[in-house]
Amino acid sequence: GVITAGWDKTIKIMSLERGKVTRVLGDASQQKSIFSLDWSESHKLLASAAAERHVLLWNPYISKPVFRLDGHHQPLSEICFNPEQSQLISLSLDKAIKVWDLRTMRCLQT
Numbered sequence: 548g549v550i551t552a553g554w555d556k557t558i559k560i561m562s563l564e565r566g567k568v569t570r571v572l573g574d575a576s577q578q579k580s581i582f583s584l585d586w587s588e589s590h591k592l593l594a595s596a597a598a599e600r601h602v603l604l605w606n607p608y609i610s611k612p613v614f615r616l617d618g619h620h621q622p623l624s625e626i627c628f629n630p631e632q633s634q635l636i637s638l639s640l641d642k643a644i645k646v647w648d649l650r651t652m653r654c655l656q657t
Contacts, residue, residue, distance in 0.1 A: 550593065550607075552581035558595060560607060572605050573612075579622075587628040587635075590649055594635055596623035602637050602647070616647055618654050 548569070552558045556579060558572040572593070573581075579598035586593050592613075593605040602616040602623065621641040628635055634655070635647040646656040 550584060550586065552584050552595060554580045556580055558584065558593065558605065570607065570610075572607070572610050582624055583626045585627045587630055587649075589630045590628070590633070592649075594626045594628065596626035596637060598622040600639070602626060602635065614652055616652060616654070618645055618657075619643060
């Protein structure tokens with residue numbers, strides 16, 4: 548499948564075999580435009596970085612986020628998993644980089 552997100556404020560999971568959207572995550576009225584997504588195969592989690600100041604973690608089978616990581620002072624621009632270390636790395640528009648521990652869901656380093 549393919550996972551997309553953007554200005555419509557939702558995350559869409561598409562089936563290439565069926566040629567259509569099979570699942571929509573998020574509610575356009577509750578979040579802002581999404582700028583970056585990353586998938587962790589080892590944790591089976593999707594992370595989104597949006598115009599908000601927090602990271603959202605998603606189970607792809609649940610339409611609402613399963614966890615929220617707070618701590619940035621500006622909107623987010625990029626997100627990526629570091630699966631070898633069970634970490635998530637987020638970047639905000641003020642160039643602050645945060646490293647999050649996925650085992651404790653806490654910020655390890657800014």
